[in-house]
Amino acid sequence: MPEATLRDRLERGLASPICLTWELTYACNLSCSHCLSSSGRRDPRELTTSEALALIDEISSMKIFYINVGGGEPMVRRDFFEIVEHAVLRRVGVKFSTNGTRIDAAAARRLANIDYLDVQVSIDGADAHTNDRVRGSGSYAAARRAMDNLQAAQFGEFKISVVMTRENVEQLDDFAALARDYGAQLRLTRLRPSGRGADVWNDLHPTLEQGRALYRWLSDRPNVLTGDSFFHLSALGAPLDGLNLCGAGRVVCLIDPVGNVYACPFVIHDEFLAGNVRDAGFARVWRESELFTSLREPQNPGACASCGSFDACRGGCMAAKFFTGLEMSEPDPECVFGHGELALAAKENTRRPHSSPDHTRRVAVSLSPPHVAAKLPG
Amino acid sequence: MSSSEPPTFDATRHWRLSDHASLRDESFGALAYHHDTRRLMFLKSRALVELVRQLDDYASASDAISALVEEPERDLYLAALSSLCVSGLISA
Numbered sequence: 001m002p003e004a005t006l007r008d009r010l011e012r013g014l015a016s017p018i019c020l021t022w023e024l025t026y027a028c029n030l031s032c033s034h035c036l037s038s039s040g041r042r043d044p045r046e047l048t049t050s051e052a053l054a055l056i057d058e059i060s061s062m063k064i065f066y067i068n069v070g071g072g073e074p075m076v077r078r079d080f081f082e083i084v085e086h087a088v089l090r091r092v093g094v095k096f097s098t099n100g101t102r103i104d105a106a107a108a109r110r111l112a113n114i115d116y117l118d119v120q121v122s123i124d125g126a127d128a129h130t131n132d133r134v135r136g137s138g139s140y141a142a143a144r145r146a147m148d149n150l151q152a153a154q155f156g157e158f159k160i161s162v163v164m165t166r167e168n169v170e171q172l173d174d175f176a177a178l179a180r181d182y183g184a185q186l187r188l189t190r191l192r193p194s195g196r197g198a199d200v201w202n203d204l205h206p207t208l209e210q211g212r213a214l215y216r217w218l219s220d221r222p223n224v225l226t227g228d229s230f231f232h233l234s235a236l237g238a239p240l241d242g243l244n245l246c247g248a249g250r251v252v253c254l255i256d257p258v259g260n261v262y263a264c265p266f267v268i269h270d271e272f273l274a275g276n277v278r279d280a281g282f283a284r285v286w287r288e289s290e291l292f293t294s295l296r297e298p299q300n301p302g303a304c305a306s307c308g309s310f311d312a313c314r315g316g317c318m319a320a321k322f323f324t325g326l327e328m329s330e331p332d333p334e335c336v337f338g339h340g341e342l343a344l345a346a347k348e349n350t351r352r353p354h355s356s357p358d359h360t361r362r363v364a365v366s367l368s369p370p371h372v373a374a375k376l377p378g
Numbered sequence: 379m380s381s382s383e384p385p386t387f388d389a390t391r392h393w394r395l396s397d398h399a400s401l402r403d404e405s406f407g408a409l410a411y412h413h414d415t416r417r418l419m420f421l422k423s424r425a426l427v428e429l430v431r432q433l434d435d436y437a438s439a440s441d442a443i444s445a446l447v448e449e450p451e452r453d454l455y456l457a458a459l460s461s462l463c464v465s466g467l468i469s470a
Contacts, residue, residue: 005406006406006420006422009404009405009406012405014404014405014409015402015403015404015405016402018409018418063400063402065400065402065409065411065413065418066411066416091400091413093413093416115413116413118416
């Protein structure tokens, strides 16, 4: 049972994904500046309740153990609890990401009563100032209220999910302390230049120095979850916990709110669209689509072939390359050796691709009652 | 969580796939998932997957191994079952 072949096997694809993200809606009551899915307005073509329930049945029959539910803000769907409870009934675990604005005391109690349900509440700063610059005014207070409500409802170990930015890397210890205070688990993920993230990535992605500090911090704390986000940092030394590979179309994929299947949650773009679940179901797209078949072929290491660390990072993140205008055969833009920065500098005048669908609201939103009961600061 | 104390593996007892676990066949063997601990595990051989699936049919884990695994490999599979027991994937 040689360990070395497992990653090769995974790169050739699986019968069903390990990590299936399903974004329930493009509607969101926040408008985070780095939103991967450019969410805001609901799409009129979103899957209906009966289509959503049928999709869960198919997911269950494919023996997909759990789904990552996101959005948009999944809880703004009126059938949110119906969908989640159906999944759990069919023995499909649910890990869902939320901005917390809809987790009042009653919702927290209802969530606490569902087995096989994990909640990730997002904050992107350890204080309101840092967080609200990215996620919008009042969003930190709303997220903290959700955490208070989950704690009061004895939900147990929920997750606090943070996208690492240049502004919050310095707050790692504060995030860890916050998680400890709530008895929560800390989950850190990588800022991708996807969706609206393309507009802020240049200013917000951590510096190389910060990347090195993050690697050391994570190496000392194997209990901090990362969703395999930072495998590009594994080139710095011993690999971080996780599979350390790009799973797009191989072990990972995304179903968007209108049923489109993309290679991963970070590439909502026509170039990475494998099919739609409305046509012949999800299994057919996963197992037979041309795109996923080609992603499961051996990939060309390109410019990274001669790098001694290629085996550690495998050239990095496909989405990060694509949305910064790099070729798949070029290094990750955040390559720890600076090769990505050089490649980017050579492309300064290249037009970068943008996510295809954009559901950004045309007018700014602000948090207001009834979703947020208390008065918002500022 | 289903149990509070860490289980110890006694090969003379009857074992089976835990009610809290699921298996899915894959080309390399199977993926296993424990729904309570949320742990994902890789069973990296077909023979191990078959052994886990058939444990329930034998009075003891030793009997299952004797029946399904060739002599030189038995210790290896015993160790594999022991680690699956610690992970809660199989239960007595």
